[in-house]
Amino acid sequence: MIEKYKFTASSTAFHSFHLCCCVLMLVTLIPLPSSAEDIVRPERAAVDIAESHSGIVVSDTDIASQIGADILAQGGNAVDAAVAVAFALAVTWPEAGNISGGGFMMVAPPNEEVVCVEYRETAPACVDEHSFEKWQERHHAQMAGVPGTLRGLELAHKKYGSLPWDQLVKPSIRIAREGIVVDEYLAYSLNRVLTLSSIKNEKRFAEFRRLYGKANGELWQAGDLLKQPDLAITLEIIAEQGADAFYTGGIAKKIVAEMEEQGGLITAEDLKNYKANIRPAVSGQVNGYTLYGAYPPSSGGITVLLQMRMAEAVGLEMDPENYWNADQVHLLAEISKRAFRDRAAYLADPDFSSIPEFMFSNQYAQKQAEKISRNQATSSIEVAGEIPISNLPEESLETTHFSIIDRNGMAVSNTYTLEGTFGCRIAPKGTGFVLNNEMGDFNWIPGYTNQQGRIGTKPNLMNPGKRMLSSQSPMIVRKDGEVALIIGSPGGRTIINTVTQILVQTLLFDRPLVEAIDGPRFHHQWFPDEIKFESDDQEQLTRLTRSLIDRGHTISRPKGWLQGSAHGIEYDPLTRTAVGVADWRRGGKAVAVPQIVPLKEKAVTNDSQ
Numbered sequence: 001m002i003e004k005y006k007f008t009a010s011s012t013a014f015h016s017f018h019l020c021c022c023v024l025m026l027v028t029l030i031p032l033p034s035s036a037e038d039i040v041r042p043e044r045a046a047v048d049i050a051e052s053h054s055g056i057v058v059s060d061t062d063i064a065s066q067i068g069a070d071i072l073a074q075g076g077n078a079v080d081a082a083v084a085v086a087f088a089l090a091v092t093w094p095e096a097g098n099i100s101g102g103g104f105m106m107v108a109p110p111n112e113e114v115v116c117v118e119y120r121e122t123a124p125a126c127v128d129e130h131s132f133e134k135w136q137e138r139h140h141a142q143m144a145g146v147p148g149t150l151r152g153l154e155l156a157h158k159k160y161g162s163l164p165w166d167q168l169v170k171p172s173i174r175i176a177r178e179g180i181v182v183d184e185y186l187a188y189s190l191n192r193v194l195t196l197s198s199i200k201n202e203k204r205f206a207e208f209r210r211l212y213g214k215a216n217g218e219l220w221q222a223g224d225l226l227k228q229p230d231l232a233i234t235l236e237i238i239a240e241q242g243a244d245a246f247y248t249g250g251i252a253k254k255i256v257a258e259m260e261e262q263g264g265l266i267t268a269e270d271l272k273n274y275k276a277n278i279r280p281a282v283s284g285q286v287n288g289y290t291l292y293g294a295y296p297p298s299s300g301g302i303t304v305l306l307q308m309r310m311a312e313a314v315g316l317e318m319d320p321e322n323y324w325n326a327d328q329v330h331l332l333a334e335i336s337k338r339a340f341r342d343r344a345a346y347l348a349d350p351d352f353s354s355i356p357e358f359m360f361s362n363q364y365a366q367k368q369a370e371k372i373s374r375n376q377a378t379s380s381i382e383v384a385g386e387i388p389i390s391n392l393p394e395e396s397l398e399t400t401h402f403s404i405i406d407r408n409g410m411a412v413s414n415t416y417t418l419e420g421t422f423g424c425r426i427a428p429k430g431t432g433f434v435l436n437n438e439m440g441d442f443n444w445i446p447g448y449t450n451q452q453g454r455i456g457t458k459p460n461l462m463n464p465g466k467r468m469l470s471s472q473s474p475m476i477v478r479k480d481g482e483v484a485l486i487i488g489s490p491g492g493r494t495i496i497n498t499v500t501q502i503l504v505q506t507l508l509f510d511r512p513l514v515e516a517i518d519g520p521r522f523h524h525q526w527f528p529d530e531i532k533f534e535s536d537d538q539e540q541l542t543r544l545t546r547s548l549i550d551r552g553h554t555i556s557r558p559k560g561w562l563q564g565s566a567h568g569i570e571y572d573p574l575t576r577t578a579v580g581v582a583d584w585r586r587g588g589k590a591v592a593v594p595q596i597v598p599l600k601e602k603a604v605t606n607d608s609q
């Protein structure tokens with residue numbers, strides 16, 4: 001077990017001595033980067049693949065995927081595993097995994113409706129539409145929304161879980177206390193933030209430094225041990241007392257005390273009033289498949305479905321020679337412009353403004369698709385319609401997605417987030433976790449939408465208790481009533497395009513999921529009016545640029561930019577085989593549950609020996 005979870009292999013004096021010497025040598029030989037820009041991203045790895053008849057978990061970390069697979073092997077269902085993975089990611093991928101952010105969990109129980117367990121953060125009661133009009137700071141206690149994760153996990157577990165709650169939390173208590181072996185992705189993630197001058201120097205980040213900083217201010221290296229004893233205690237309390245400890249108990253007190261000290265907005269009343277919801281899935285047919293996505297306050301479900309319906313309507317065709325070709329990129333960029341414009345115009349918390357019915361309809365998607373020229377880009381200004389666009393400068397992305405299927409075909413697609421990397425980076429003292437900075441997902445300046453991507457449309461303005469609009473797009477796809485695909489990704493607004501492009505490749509072009517996840521991605525979000533390409537595939541851009549510029553597109557390729565980290569599962573109901581694929585972009589692991597031999601069969605085998 002210890003080996004499997006990659007705890008430090010040994011605590012013997014010899015091993016520690018050896019490790020210390022290596023680290024010392026590295027520190028003396030390699031000059032320490034002084035700023036976040038100098039931290040080198042891990043080399044490109046291959047996608048990670050697993051195949052099974054008994055269940056698969058795909059997440060951002062080896063340990064979290066293994067913990068989820070163990071829960072499935074212990075007889076837990078996909079929701080039990082999802083709860084355990086969510087806790088494990090809070091320990092092993094703390095830039096995004098969390099108990100103090102929010103998200104969306106799509107659940108597809110066999111032969112039942114797919115639902116969305118929605119646990120998006122809310123605005124504290126003291127805000128109004130103008131509260132953040134002049135606000136600039138992204139990493140400040142004021143940026144924290146009222147967290148939803150624990151109420152969400154509690155709700156999912158109460159409705160669908162089969163194993164005791166504490167059994168799902170315990171593996172994470174253990175890894176937090178005993179420590180996890182830092183891999184190259186976690187080292188990169190920690191070092192990027194710890195080398196920021198604000199984090200190094202400002203008093204409000206002292207608790208962050210205490211939690212995540214390495215002794216003597218050294219950089220983290222793959223192979224180091226990260227222990228999180230405060231988080232272990234917090235998780236122990238949650239295992240015993242449930243989510244109430246966080247919303248009304250001792251943990252709530254610590255959160256409120258930090259808010260008071262650091263100028264945050266969340267009160268004890270805000271925490272007490274927080275509720276997660278079960279919402280219907282947004283669903284629709286595309287090419288014989290039924291897609292199920294997250295209901296608002298995520299824009300993900302509606303926008304991905306709108307884009308997929310438009311992609312089907314314009315007749316996107318597979319090109320076996322090219323992944324992607326200029327026609328496909330042109331059409332998908334035109335689709336995104338229109339879909340992201342409608343997202344800004346109509347989508348927000350459904351408890352505060354009603355979503356127009358046409359946004360759910362196939363006819364509307366068809367009509368929008370008819371407006372697209374095959375040869376000429378339409379400018380984003382023209383697509384804006386009645387939304388006034390200002391011409392002033394500006395804007396700023398951490399989220400994590402996991403996919404699970406169990407041996408009975410129950411599927412979970414979960415995306416949750418702290419918003420930015422390590423959220424607002426303010427940790428309530430002694431709790432071992434950082435808070436989200438999700439208030440940044442509201443529209444801050446009423447009426448102010450600009451060409452750099454800031455949006456000021458009315459539906460997503462701030463209000464007390466309101467949920468900020470999200471782009472999280474966990475999806476489940478069924479064919480003939482059976483699960484066919486589970487997918488999602490992090491990446492802010494790029495999530496919608498990452499997920500759409502994987503669905504186009506798999507559902508419209510019939511490409512295997514592994515190719516769809518491995519292949520290059522691009523992004524258009526209405527404003528800025530540009531197609532942004534990943535920087536990894538030089539050849540692809542050279543091939544596409546001339547033709548796209550000729551049609552009126554602007555192209556950008558920011559150095560080092562990679563789009564999302566999509567972890568998915570495809571399922572063949574005929575052979576009951578699931579294939580899990582973890583993206584290469586931020587690391588990730590697909591872990592298969594070993595074939596479970598029924599007891600009877602075992603007995604027969606034993607008898608015959």
Ligand code: DON
Nearest residue numbers: 397398399470471490491492
């Ligand atoms: O909910 C949202 O849309 C954003 N807060 C997600 C942020 C995100 O994906 C950042 N990850 N890379």
